Amino acid sequence: MISFERVSKRYEEGHDALREVSFTIEKDELVFLTGHSGAGKSTLLRLIMLMDRPTRGQVTVDETGLHSVSRRGIPHHRRKIGVVFQNHQLLYDRSVFDNVALPLIIAGYDHREVGRRVRAALDKVGLLARERAMPVTLSGGEQQRVGIARAVVGKPKILLADEPTGNLDPDLSAEIMRLFEDFRQVGVTVLIASHDLVLISRLHHRIMTLQEGRLIAGGGA
Amino acid sequence: MGVADHQAPGKSTGRAGASQSRAQVSHQLRGWLQHHRLSAAQSLLKVLERPAASMLTWLVIGIALALPVGFSVALDNVDRLGAGWDSPAQMSIFLTKDVDAQRAAAMTASLQQHDQIDSVNFVSREAALSEFAALSGFADVIESLQENPLPDVMLVTPRRDLASEAVAALRDELAALEDVDEVVVDMAWLQRLQSLLELSRRAVLMIGAMLVLGVILILGNTIRLAIEGRRDEIVVVKLVGGSNAFVRRPFLYTGLWYGVGGGLCAGLLVAAALWFVDEPVASLAALYKSNFSVVGPGVMGVLNLVILGGLLGLAGAWLAVTRHLSKIEPR
Numbered sequence: 001m002i003s004f005e006r007v008s009k010r011y012e013e014g015h016d017a018l019r020e021v022s023f024t025i026e027k028d029e030l031v032f033l034t035g036h037s038g039a040g041k042s043t044l045l046r047l048i049m050l051m052d053r054p055t056r057g058q059v060t061v062d063e064t065g066l067h068s069v070s071r072r073g074i075p076h077h078r079r080k081i082g083v084v085f086q087n088h089q090l091l092y093d094r095s096v097f098d099n100v101a102l103p104l105i106i107a108g109y110d111h112r113e114v115g116r117r118v119r120a121a122l123d124k125v126g127l128l129a130r131e132r133a134m135p136v137t138l139s140g141g142e143q144q145r146v147g148i149a150r151a152v153v154g155k156p157k158i159l160l161a162d163e164p165t166g167n168l169d170p171d172l173s174a175e176i177m178r179l180f181e182d183f184r185q186v187g188v189t190v191l192i193a194s195h196d197l198v199l200i201s202r203l204h205h206r207i208m209t210l211q212e213g214r215l216i217a218g219g220g221a
Numbered sequence: 222m223g224v225a226d227h228q229a230p231g232k233s234t235g236r237a238g239a240s241q242s243r244a245q246v247s248h249q250l251r252g253w254l255q256h257h258r259l260s261a262a263q264s265l266l267k268v269l270e271r272p273a274a275s276m277l278t279w280l281v282i283g284i285a286l287a288l289p290v291g292f293s294v295a296l297d298n299v300d301r302l303g304a305g306w307d308s309p310a311q312m313s314i315f316l317t318k319d320v321d322a323q324r325a326a327a328m329t330a331s332l333q334q335h336d337q338i339d340s341v342n343f344v345s346r347e348a349a350l351s352e353f354a355a356l357s358g359f360a361d362v363i364e365s366l367q368e369n370p371l372p373d374v375m376l377v378t379p380r381r382d383l384a385s386e387a388v389a390a391l392r393d394e395l396a397a398l399e400d401v402d403e404v405v406v407d408m409a410w411l412q413r414l415q416s417l418l419e420l421s422r423r424a425v426l427m428i429g430a431m432l433v434l435g436v437i438l439i440l441g442n443t444i445r446l447a448i449e450g451r452r453d454e455i456v457v458v459k460l461v462g463g464s465n466a467f468v469r470r471p472f473l474y475t476g477l478w479y480g481v482g483g484g485l486c487a488g489l490l491v492a493a494a495l496w497f498v499d500e501p502v503a504s505l506a507a508l509y510k511s512n513f514s515v516v517g518p519g520v521m522g523v524l525n526l527v528i529l530g531g532l533l534g535l536a537g538a539w540l541a542v543t544r545h546l547s548k549i550e551p552r
């Protein structure tokens with residue numbers, strides 16, 4: 001579903017964030033991406049999202065070589081992918097419901113369909129009762145779950161998460177990880193960047209480790 | 222969520238593909254229309270949410286549009302005034318000095334029968350001299366003249382509906398008559414007025430073009446600020462797969478609302494200005510025994526202003542959006 005072939009990324013300042021990274025992630029796999037801060041985890045996710053282009057090498061997502069996706073094709077590409085961020089990236093001027101509905105509105109769904117799917121997604125993350133609430137009135141863990149609901153509401157093939165438990169206590173973190181495991185169960189390919197080794201080593205999934213931009217473990221399929 | 226029926230939208234396979242994708246298209250079209258309605262309504266709400274700031278923008282645009290429109294309405298009215306005056310071009314027929322009163326009277330009578338002439342007013346050289354003496358205050362000097370230097374004059378008013386070529390033909394015909402020395406047509410002032418009007422029209426057009434450019438820039442700047450204020454939202458929308466068109470849409474509507482409001486403001490300003498001068502113009506016209514009254518832009522004119530404002534709003538918003546959206550990461 002996702003494959004990197006000798007991918008390097010050098011930022012304009014001359015810093016090599018990724019060096020010759022190669023790996024393959026199959027459909028309905030859940031893979032953790034770990035490494036110290038600055039190892040290149042976020043950069044790797046950005047390349048999958050086409051928020052950036054690799055300097056060298058080839059990224060393939062859902063059988064599409066990303067070098068062949070033009071700027072106009074980027075929105076369509078991103079609709080195949082749900083993303084969860086450490087800082088939630090919620091919009092604080094609108095309700096939980098409207099936040100989760102955003103990807104569906106963008107994809108042009110009819111409003112009845114939007115309502116049905118948003119409630120299903122909120123139900124899944126256990127926040128159905130809070131659909132009218134504003135995000136600021138929610139706890140950190142609840143905000144993160146709103147972020148997850150927004151990421152999965154469009155039924156993406158791929159779910160990416162960048163430090164989704166970064167600000168949460170261990171219990172809440174474990175709960176969030178269980179949600180991701182549920183999505184893998186139904187055929188979503190999940191890639192989670194996290195430096196919380198204690199948490200992820202308990203979960204028995206494949207772990208890829210980045211060190212100064214090099215993939216030092218977990219790359220070989 | 223219904224995770225069991227997991228499937229990405231916009232993908233269909235198999236035999237049912239065609240009809241399914243047709244349903245998909247109509248479904249997408251409905252979603253697209255709904256987003257247009259939503260953007261339009263939300264942008265309008267955002268504009269109305271801050272009435273003071275929005276009012277200021279509307280007024281600035283309104284004044285910028287009202288100025289050239291107001292001037293051109295004024296010019297149209299002056300033009301109409303001029304048009305009311307231009308048909309009876311006055312002609313002065315100067316007779317030769319050897320014509321006596323009897324022949325002059327006969328000529329006056331025959332000219333009055335002429336089917337292209339409305340009226341003839343004969344001023345004898347004696348009457349002309351005494352009038353000149355009275356008006357100029359040179360009575361003493363004139364009395365000391367041995368001979369009256371003035372000729373007899375006939376003031377001829379051609380029929381109102383004569384075209385200017387016909388007036389010229391009439392002048393040539395009259396000039397060829399026996400006893401006529403010279404015929405002078407008093408139209409120079411009218412031509413001067415016409416060219417002055419033409420000049421003013423061009424000036425108004427130029428000022429108008431500059432103000433229109435100004436309106437686009439003002440709107441562009443307003444939209445730029447709106448874009449800055451919604452930066453976070455734009456980033457998120459792009460991350461979850463919003464196309465540029467989707468991101469642009471609410472800002473284009475914002476521009477449209479500012480422009481439409483500005484156009485309406487301009488219409489009201491012009492109407493108010495006309496109402497303000499209507500009474501003095503009417504009393505002035507009454508003094509000149511004219512039934513002239515000021516004609517405004519009318520409902521269609523105001524509607525055109527609103528449409529023009531809306532188009533300028535869209536143009537300004539488009540300018541700002543294409544310039545500034547591409548600078549916001551992720552592209």
Ligand SMILES: Nc1ncnc2c1ncn2[C@@H]1O[C@H](COP(=O)(O)OP(=O)(O)O)[C@@H](O)[C@H]1O
Pocket residue numbers: 011012013015016017035036037038039040041042043044
């Ligand atoms: N936009 C950028 N421009 C320049 N350097 C960057 C940029 N983003 C990240 N980097 C650098 O690339 C390296 C990898 O960063 P990142 O992928 O964010 O690491 P991680 O997410 O593992 O902490 C870091 O040294 C960081 O300073």
Ligand SMILES: [Mg+2]
Pocket residue numbers: 041042043162
């Ligand atoms: Mg990071």
